[in-house]
Amino acid sequence: MPTIYDVAREAGVSAxxxxxxxxxxxTVDPAMVARVLTAVRELGYRPNAVARNLRRSRTTLWAVIISDIGNPFFTAMVRGIEDVAQREGYSVVLCNSDEDPVKEETYVAAALSEQMAGVIISSSGSVKAAKTLTGSPVPVVAVDRELPRAVVDTVVVDNEAGARTATEHLLAAGYRRVACITGPEGVSTADLRLRGYTEAMRSSAPAEPVIVRTDFREQGGYDAMASLLSSPEPPDAVFVANNLMTVGALRCLAEREVAVPGRMGLVGFDEIPWADLVHPSLTTVTQPTYELGRTAARLLVDRIATPAAKPARIVLSAELHPRRSSSR
Structure with missing residues (x-):
């Protein structure tokens, strides 16, 4: 394997x-740069990554901490991150917090101890993890969810507007008792989507808001729908604040033979790959998932280059895709 001294000898310069x-x-003369790069290419020289990282006090790795690797929402988002990282000379280490704040704290500690070049995180809501990250010199970007009690570079969608549009869509279709199944308190996506739903209900609906909080998982959506169906006055429509809970809610409705959209209208937040294939087809609020990841990665590249810059906050739009599940 060629060494730096072989490159120097081939290029006629010093090591x-x-x-x-x-x-x-x-500050190197362009002619020398050209000779060195030609020698590197011809000899197939690869720099010693370990030595280079010791000199830099940083690796060329990014930690990407997501809240649920089982959620297909994150697939395109991580792809967007990885595509930018690769072009910029970084590699991605994917960490799954599994919606567990303690697990998230463990991954944050590992990212810092391994001297990662940067961290992109979709927080499960751990204030301790957020405090640890912001107290370190490692560049941090929050994606999809806000980092609790922290001001860092952030890219999210307009969750409140998306939820409000979804709820208004159900009301305009003729549904009156519209319920909301949302995620845990303190998680920004759950709280903001609930706020959008509540605003729409209080301004347009003849009935009071009906809210069930659960865990952003399929079983949580199933159990929440079951509790709504068992209530003295069941809703005639429901807005579900993420894709996995939507799957659980649909499973519950199917098992109990509740007709959609006849007896129950439904809109889910997040696109589902088979939304057009099921019967009835599923109305969803779609996020630009790949663009979320790509934008977060660009923010991290900029933060690494300019550590003292003012934190940026980018809000992308979500789009309602009306289908049969919300049409009476």
């Missing part, structure tokens, strides 16, 4: 010059 070129120094 120190080769090192400066490979580390991006701008």
């Amino acid at each position: 120190a010059t080769v090192s400066r070129v490979l580390n991006g120094a701008t």
Whole structure:
């Protein structure tokens, strides 16, 4: 395997010059840079990553901490992150907190101890993890969910507007007792989607808001729908605040032979790949998941380059896709 000294000899420069070129120094004569890069290419030289990271006090790895690896929402988002990371010379380490704040805290500690170049996190709501991250010099970007009690670079969708539009859509279709199944208190996506639903109900609906909080999981959606159906005055429609809970709610309705959209209208937040294939087809609020990831990665690249810059906050739009499940 060729060494830096082989490259220096081939290019006719010193090993120190080769090192400066490979580390991006701008003070090297362009002709020397060209000779060094030609020698690197012809010899197939690969820098020693361990030594380089020791000099930098940082790896070329990003920790991407997501809240549920079983949720297909995160697939396209992580792809967007990875595509940018690869182009910028970074690799991605994927960590699944599993909606568990303690597990999230463990991954944050690991990212810092391993001197990751940056962290992109979709928080499960741990204030301790957020405090640990913001108290470190490692660049941090929050994606999909706000980082609790922290001001960092953030990219989210307009959850409140998306939920409000979904609820108004059900009311306009003729449903009156519209309920909301949302996630845990303190998780920004759950709280903001609930706020959008509540605003729409209080401004347009003849009935009071009906709210069930659960855990953003399929079984949570099933149990929440079961409790709504068992109530003295069951709703005639429901807005469900994420895709996995929507699947659980639909399973409960199917098992109990509740006709959708006849007896129960339904809108879910997050697109589901088979939304057009089921009967009836499923109305959803769609997020630009790939763009969320890509934007978060660009924010991290910029933060690494300019650590002292003011934190940016980017809000992307969500779009309602009306289908049969919400049409009487």
